[in-house]
Amino acid sequence: MTTSTLQVSKSPVTGKVYEIPADKKDKEGIDAFIALHSGKKVVVVQGLGFVGSVMGLVVANALTEEYAVIGIDLPTPGSYWKIRSINEGVFPVIASDPKIELYYQNALQKKNYYASFDAYAYSKADVIVVDINLDVQKKSAKNKDLEGYDVDLTPFRKAIEAIGAYCKEDVLVLVETTVPPGTAQKIVRPLLEEALTKRGLPVDKIKVGHSYERVMPGPKYIDSIQNFYRVFAGTDEKSAVAVETFLRTVIRTDEYPLTRLGNTNATEMAKVLENSYRAMNIAFMVEWSRFAEEAGVDIYEVVNAIRMRPTHKNIMLPGLGVGGYCLTKDPLLASWARMNLFGSTEKLGQSEKGVHINDKMPVYAFDFLQAQYKDSLEGKKVLLLGVSYLNDVGDTRYTPVEAFYDHLEMEGCAIHLHDPHVKYWEEKDIWVNQDLDGLLEDEYDVIVITTGHKDYRSNAALLEKIKNKPAAWVYDTIGVLSNEEIRSLKERHVVKVLGRGDL
């Protein structure tokens, strides 16, 4: 007896609902696409997320070569709609970069970007670009002790095994995923060689390389791939040469020269080191902003003074917390790799600590608020301005607003959300209000600025509206309000800016 549950996948872009086919084959579709492009090299992009879907677009619009591009993702509720959407003429990523639509229309016209879920596509590929996610499993943000984590490579290994089961013996597999250092050399290459051996094929022609992207969703989405510096390496000399040859066809290497490193451990390390550096610099400021509060010091004025030194321009500011896909996990990938792939008995303790400190920032911001309501926060009406983790962009991946929201919710607050760039908060499955004026018709116990969007900065009309309300608290968690704005709000409100002790 089998239960046939029909699985569906819904597009958050169009609202359209797709039935996921029971038959997971698409040989016909792929063959038909390939037939359209005979003579062209085939590039398969594995993973149609924030990086892969746009990387596919960039390859379909390559600078010096015409490629046939196939994007591959899994036929799951979370991903199947992306496949259908690409094939139906609706790009699955909403972004403020106009080049996205331009590049997509161009690909539609050339019919050279096809999407599928069938691993059969790998058998046609000359180049396979790996852009799948590799996640870290952390303790839930609802838990105040946030120090535990785990790295489970199973999904990543499966994805590589799927390639190995189909790929040509001389394919180039270019890993772009941010991986634990050592992965290309110690995991990807051995898995592919094992699969080729099983298939009775030689293993000396396969090429495996790593190059890391620095994709920034936002107004320069395409440029962050095509017009930016790339670092790459191969697991052997011919792999490195193949990676370089491929990258030169898609990236503006005349203006942004490629950097080749000695081995893939080095490129993999460079990416996670880069992000760990940034995460650590934020964590560093957390302690100091607490100290500033204790000493009646405005940390923003101190940091601005320090930034006058050219050598200290990059000192970070405190805030609600750290979000996004990279800074929140890359230091942990590195530390995990050090112990699990290179057998060190030491972790990257400081870098791990940095992530844990950052993860606790929204909890600290919440604790401060809670301390103001000694009886209870229950039933308090709270308006959060911003759910994205990044200013002026609608990206909610690992946003620190989530932990803040969760704690308010656990305390029984009535929470209202605004974000001009986020209609639907995917991770929480909540619709976000975009009508700030409408929201401000209402009254709140606390108005919290949680993202530094332009809409909340130097917005006189917004300030005027808040000033004329009987709200008890205005809580700026990221230093958006100017001294003058604070003074004017203080006539009727209690104003608190995190990290500013002397208000």
Added chain:
Amino acid sequence: MTTSTLQVSKSPVTGKVYEIPADKKDKEGIDAFIALHSGKKVVVVQGLGFVGSVMGLVVANALTEEYAVIGIDLPTPGSYWKIRSINEGVFPVIASDPKIELYYQNALQKKNYYASFDAYAYSKADVIVVDINLDVQKKSAKNKDLEGYDVDLTPFRKAIEAIGAYCKEDVLVLVETTVPPGTAQKIVRPLLEEALTKRGLPVDKIKVGHSYERVMPGPKYIDSIQNFYRVFAGTDEKSAVAVETFLRTVIRTDEYPLTRLGNTNATEMAKVLENSYRAMNIAFMVEWSRFAEEAGVDIYEVVNAIRMRPTHKNIMLPGLGVGGYCLTKDPLLASWARMNLFGSTEKLGQSEKGVHINDKMPVYAFDFLQAQYKDSLEGKKVLLLGVSYLNDVGDTRYTPVEAFYDHLEMEGCAIHLHDPHVKYWEEKDIWVNQDLDGLLEDEYDVIVITTGHKDYRSNAALLEKIKNKPAAWVYDTIGVLSNEEIRSLKERHVVKVLGRGDL
């Protein structure tokens, strides 16, 4: 029965030996100096070290006002010679900056820079600039557990009390010393008010401010005071105004505008935060360079690739360790202040940890070397290239070479030292050889590059000499050697570069 031991003070600049007078009075000298400059404001600089002696010079060469400057230091063996030297026409600081001699000759001609040891000078001062040291007591570098430290404010308090015992009731006391945040407000001002009260004087006219210098001994010594951004604050409004007025007369504020912060806690914090940030960024790289070695990665190539990003230009490189007067202690001053002056139960844990990690860097560098000689390092002949902590400058204060040297010495090595910028290593009371050619006539078991002086970089003649020797080891602790140089040395030597695993 009293023993009269004659105390002397020897100038390391001229070799001249001065007898320290038993009578610690200099009223006549001071009065005579003041008489020469009637009508001029008197500025007393307290402390004639690396900062104070040159600050005195800058004030004596003020831009928009003629000051009579008195430098004050203690009549101790370590400091008395500076007083005599200034009055005898030999500036007590050797520096490559030609402006030092220019400014000094100008002051000699105007006879407006006098030095003394008598606190009576404070009674004549309109402005007193505090430039004395405030040290942190750490565990000895010879001890491998370097986590303990203490801050003893006694000498600093005594210096402020000496001012309070003599100063005019409306003097401006401008603290430039790097102090624990809170010092101007919680220590300096109360001590001065107490002293004035004891003397039957009002306390409402005294002005106390803080402004931090960023003096860099070296080729731009004077400019690092006169042509650089200053941050300042006062303990009250009139103090802040007085500080600003004074600084405008000595600093090129048209090109380097002053920044006034809300209170002296903020300026004091800015200075130690700035240095903690840098110390922390170095400590961060320590772990990663260990990881790089384990993974066969060249950390220098990785860091250079990361620096291509404008936001990551300031990422630091690993090395032998961290030296100098600031980065080695300022994070500890801050952490101490947080707990001892602001009553926090939390220290600045990350910043403290950064200092401890940095302090252990030379020990790690030594441990690596020791591991290569499993039997013993005893009797090994070792040449250290560089004792200064800074490239191309002769500054040995808290140089990391010291801990490295100490460990070699404890193991019974025969150590030879070279540094083109250091004749005499004051802290260790050792003379340093400056004849590199002569030193290389000899043979060594290990040649260690310990400072990144230009003399050791891309120096073909030096390389040729080393290549032709039968030395067993060339140990580059700071990444001075290029790949090509390493290859050529490897023909006959074992070469190790700290942080480069894939050599």
